[in-house]
Amino acid sequence: KAGVTQTPRYLIKTRGQQVTLSCSPISGHRSVSWYQQTPGQGLQFLFEYFSETQRNKGNFPGRFSGRQFSNSRSEMNVSTLELGDSALYLCASSVGGLGEGTQYFGPGTRLLVL
Amino acid sequence: GDSVTQMEGPVTLSEEAFLTINCTYTATGYPSLFWYVQYPGEGLQLLLKATKADDKGSNKGFEATYRKETTSFHLEKGSVQVSDSAVYFCALRATGGFKTIFGAGTRLFVKA
Numbered sequence: 001k002a003g004v005t006q007t008p009r010y011l012i013k014t015r016g017q018q019v020t021l022s023c024s025p026i027s028g029h030r031s032v033s034w035y036q037q038t039p040g041q042g043l044q045f046l047f048e049y050f051s052e053t054q055r056n057k058g059n060f061p062g063r064f065s066g067r068q069f070s071n072s073r074s075e076m077n078v079s080t081l082e083l084g085d086s087a088l089y090l091c092a093s094s095v096g097g098l099g100e101g102t103q104y105f106g107p108g109t110r111l112l113v114l
Numbered sequence: 115g116d117s118v119t120q121m122e123g124p125v126t127l128s129e130e131a132f133l134t135i136n137c138t139y140t141a142t143g144y145p146s147l148f149w150y151v152q153y154p155g156e157g158l159q160l161l162l163k164a165t166k167a168d169d170k171g172s173n174k175g176f177e178a179t180y181r182k183e184t185t186s187f188h189l190e191k192g193s194v195q196v197s198d199s200a201v202y203f204c205a206l207r208a209t210g211g212f213k214t215i216f217g218a219g220t221r222l223f224v225k226a
Contacts (some may be wrong), residue, residue, distance in 0.1 A: 006157075033213065043203070043216040056212035090157055092214070101146065101207045103214050105158040 002027065004093050004106035008026045012112045018079040021109045025072050025093030031055075032074040033103060034066060037088040046089075049074055052094045078111075116141040120204045121143035126129040128225050135220045137178075137204035139183065145206040147171075147180055147187040148214070152201045161189075161202070199224045 005024045013019050014099035025032050035047040045058040056096040072093075078085055088110050092103035121136040139147065146165045150158040162171030167182035178189045187204060204217040 004157075042218050045213045045215075048212045058213070088157075092158075096190065101209075101214070102148070102163060103207070104160060105150070107157040 001015075004091055004104055006091050006106040007108060007110050008088075009107065010110050010112075013081050013113065014114050015081055015083060017081050018077060019081060019111060020075055020077045021089055021111075023074045023076075023091030023093075023106060025074070025091075026104055029093035029095055029104075030072050031094045031096035031101075032068055032072065033091065033092045033094075034074070034076050035090045037062075037090055037108070038086075041048050043090070044092060046076065081113045116145070116206060116208065116215050116219040118204050118206055118215055120202075120220055122218070123221040124223055125220060126223045126225065127194055129196055130193045131224075132187070133194045133198075133222070134190040135202055135204075135222070137187045137189065137217060138185050139149075139187065139204075139206050141206055141208060143208060144182075145208045147178070147190050148205040148207070149176070149178055149187070150203040150205060150216075152203065152219070154200075158203065194222070194224045196224045196226050198222060 007022045018031045031050045033048040036044045047057045052068045068074045088108045090108045092105045094103045117140045133179050142163045148163045149161040151161045152207035162173040163172040170179045176191045201219045201221045207214045
């Protein structure tokens, strides 16, 4: 079974631009979560989607948004990029529902904001 | 709120040495516990998990036991290899919860 895929793997943007990252979950998984990883803050939860609905959101500004499609694929968008948005963005999928919720991670998208 | 605390790194060991990375947690109820590993330039890989008290997760020679009485989930390996050099994250997720909570990560260096 194919794992979680994320595109693109690397991105370079300039301040003020916006960016869209994509995540395709493992087949059959209905939950997708996004995390931001930086050397200073570690792994921080952004949001989780299940069946096209956002179930939970982390403590990030409104510039960070996401959505999930009917095929469970998810996108996250960051508008008006800031230097501090440079990070590795990780997507994780799980079966969803009320189970123990093991999450499987993709390789990440590394975003550099200049 | 729920939280995970793991020992600070880096941890430097010689090949074939015994490894312990301590992890303790704070949570209400009965969370599932996980260890993830991250190799340089890659995403997180699930190493092992345990879903209830006294469960032992194991994989690739690594083991961790879910100890509810001490709220701990320490990672151990009897004989480390250079290829085990990576960052290890302890994590928890409440049953039916919507997010996984991670520790800060422990970097392991194994010398030949």
